[in-house]
Amino acid sequence: MKKNNKIVEKKRIDDRHTFKELVDLEQLERVFTLFSEATGFAVGLVTHPEEELLVHAGWRAVCTAFHRAHPLSVKKCEASDLALTGGLGEPGEINIGHCQNNMVNGSTPVFLQDEHVANLFAGQVFLKKPNKERFKEQGEEYGYDVETYLDALENVSVTSEEKLANALKFLGEMTVVLVEESLRNLENNATIQRAEKSEKRYRDLFDSVPVGIYRSTPDGRFLDGNFALLGILGYPNNEIMLSANIQNLYLEIEDRKKELSFIEEKGEVVDYIMQLKRYDEEEIWVKDSSKAVRDGKGKTLHFYGRLEDITEQVDAEKALRKSEANLRAFMDNASGFGVYSTRVEHGEGQVVSFTFASPSLDEIMGIDNLTTEPDLFQYIHKDDLERVEKANKISRERGKAFNQVFRAYHPRKKEWRWFHIISSAVINDNGSYRYFNGLVLDITKQKGVEIALKEEEAKYRSLIEQSNDVIYLLYEDSFEMVNPKFEEVFGIRAEEACSLDFDFMTLVAPESQALIRDRSQKVLLGENTPLRYEFTALRKDGVEIEMDVAVSYIAYKDGIATQGILRDITKRKEAEKALKKSNAQLKNSLKEIEELQAELRYQAIRDPLTGLFNRRYLEEAFNNTFANYGEASGSLAE
Secondary structure (H helix, E strand, O other): OOOOOOOOOOOEOOOOOEHHHHOOHHHHHHHHHHHHHHHOOEEEEEEOOOOOEEEEEOOOHHHHHHHOOOHHHHHHHHHHHHHHHHOOOOOOOOEEEEOOOOOEEEEEEEEEOOEEEEEEEEEEEEOOOOOHHHHHHHHHHHOOOHHHHHHHHOOOOEOOHHHHHHHHHHHHHHHHHHHHHOOOOOOOHHHHHHHHHHHHHHHHHHHHOOEEEEEEOOOOEEEEEOHHHHHHHOOOOHHHHHHOEHHHHEOOHHHHHHHHHHHHHHOOOEEEEEEEEOOOOOEEEEEEEEEEEEOOOOOEEEEEEEEEEOHHHHHHHHHHHHHHHHHHHHHHOOOOOEEEEEEOOOOOOOOOOEEEEOHHHHHHHOOOOHHHOOOHHHHEOHHHHHHHHHHHHHHHHHOOOEEEEEEEEEOOOOEEEEEEEEEEEEEOOOOOEEEEEEEEEEOHHHHHHHHHHHHHHHHHHHHHHHOOOEEEEEEOOEEEEEOOHHHHHHOOOHHHHOOOOOOHHHHEOHHHHHHHHHHHHHHHOOOOOOOEEEEEEEOOOOOEEEEEEEEEEEEEOOEEEEEEEEEEOHHHHHHHHHHHHHHHHHHHHHHHHHHHHHHHHHHHHEOOOOOOEOHHHHHHHHHHHHHHHHHHHHHHHO
């Protein structure tokens, strides 16, 4: 699985977030790691269509150290991955196939809101025991360290196609739940189904194992045996098998003695499980079902029986016990979510009770002994009860998934809390619904934040909508938001202004467009520029208006957006022009008055014909001089 080097536009789930942004990669990696350890499957999650590997766990050394590390074999790996996902297009679709390097992988698409956003891989396994000679030849062809390569091959799991398909289905559903909630959730429905059906699957596997039929003498010689017996015990031909001593097959001779003792004592078919060593020295587990055939005197003539190779069954049971122990430990130590199973009630009443609840669920819901609680609906808030009951009825009657958010009373904390429950139906072969498996999440904290954010948003939206100034958000020459005042000032509806084909520069008068573009360019280049200035704008009807703008720049989407406040200052500008004109007229009038006063003073003291000082001026001058002289004389006398 390789990140695509081609430039692919990132698909957004809700017009804002990519699939990668919605995934809790750390949580998902923990889940995948636990799943890989429990099942033996390698797991990977790749975005679609970008083909970016987000999370992987449990990848086998035979792939990481060899197939994907060699320039020739890695090309086959990449081609196999593309072939595996190329035809996926429907939710729930599963594709399982052999890669070109002879491993087996499976893939299923991940859909969110009807969008194909990722592909899930699981595998690096075999569907049957591998042919070592074939892999040895393959290792030599690629130039591997063949001995190390074959050792790595021993750690690859052998499984069934059904089990791999079930694992893909389980992982696909779990991944969707975790992403949709962005919380530490796990969708373990498929795992629970597999655990409960494991006994039936292993019985089916047991029934399909080839059975060896034989007759043997009391002293330990085969009288005859079928072809399947040859294969089970590893004899190259019938002659060698008939001449061999059966006791040489037993790892412990005591096993042979105990088996013969049981047969002799019971006088009927006896099943005995033990380990044998094949002719080629390989040790296997077998189930020997045999009966003594006696003559009329009770003497044992020979033994008749059937031998089954149950090595895979024994190994699988060990793996299942380990898997079940891992899953049990995982659920017992889970935090942040609870896992449950609930029986299906087909009566008229709306009663829900749990048949299984993880320890964490008791703590989340605050109810002791959940499996003994007769009716959980009594804890649901009355305002949510009707909606939840309706959804539950549809889920029970039609086997549909149950996905509801509601308030319920927490008896221990004595308060109402918010919960999110997701469940899916487990269906019988005849189509009836056996029970539901699901997850319970306490989302009280998230819900509180959501409510607070909505209230805060409503408060600020009210302030914006009631503002007497135009408030806007501009991104890439297009308005993302304008308030109602915008239409009043410019005569343009908000829907029209925020459309993709609307250019905000049509609102700027030609003489101010260079100013606007210069300011914007400086911001993009990181230069300092005034955040408040004035410019001339145009209304839709072509009338010019003067605007005062205060702007700020914020990171938005993949670039920088402008948010600003516009104020119509046309009337103020007109008043300023009128005041300037009035001041100019007043200055002109004062100048004329000063000139007139100067002329009158001149005429008052000059003779109009000669231009000389007249008698009035001379008398005023004489009186002033005499008065000054008198004051000076008085001062001297004193």
